[in-house]
Amino acid sequence: MQDIDTRIKESETSIFKAVFPNTTNHYDTLFGGTALHLMDEVSFICATRFSRKKVVTISTDKIDFKKPIPQGSIIELVGKISKVGNTSCVVETSIYMEDMYSYSREKVVTGTFTFVAIDDNKNPTSIL
Numbered sequence: 001m002q003d004i005d006t007r008i009k010e011s012e013t014s015i016f017k018a019v020f021p022n023t024t025n026h027y028d029t030l031f032g033g034t035a036l037h038l039m040d041e042v043s044f045i046c047a048t049r050f051s052r053k054k055v056v057t058i059s060t061d062k063i064d065f066k067k068p069i070p071q072g073s074i075i076e077l078v079g080k081i082s083k084v085g086n087t088s089c090v091v092e093t094s095i096y097m098e099d100m101y102s103y104s105r106e107k108v109v110t111g112t113f114t115f116v117a118i119d120d121n122k123n124p125t126s127i128l
Contacts, residue, residue: 008081012080014079015045016077018072039113040057042078046080046093047091050084051115054120060111060112064109066107069095073100075097076096086126087124095109
C-alpha cells in the first residue's frame with residue numbers, strides 16, 4: 001500500500017468545463033448552484049480516488065466567489081486532499097477561470113468539502 005503523501009498527491013483531481021448558456025444565470029455568468037454542484041463532484045472524485053472507499057459529503061465550508069465567471073469561459077476545477085482524519089478527509093477545491101481566446105487564467109472560487117467513508121451499512125468506517 002502507498003504511503004499517505006503519495007496517495008494524497010495521486011488523488012489530486014482536475015476537470016475542465018466550458019460555461020455554456022444552460023449553466024448561467026440572468027447575468028450571463030455561471031450560476032452559483034452549478035458551481036457548487038461541480039465543486040462537490042470534483043471533491044467527491046478526489047476523496048474516492050484517495051480512499052478507494054465509499055464516501056459521502058458531510059460538510060461544506062467557506063465557499064468564496066471572488067469573481068463572476070462569464071458565459072464562454074473555460075473553467076478548471078481542482079480538488080486536493082488537505083486533511084485526513086480517522087473516518088474523514090477534507091478536500092480543498094478551486095475553480096480557475098480561463099478566457100477562451102486568450103491565455104488569461106485566475107483562481108476565482110475556493111471552497112472546502114469534508115467527506116466521511118462509509119461501510120455497506122452506511123456507518124462511518126476508517127478512511128485509510
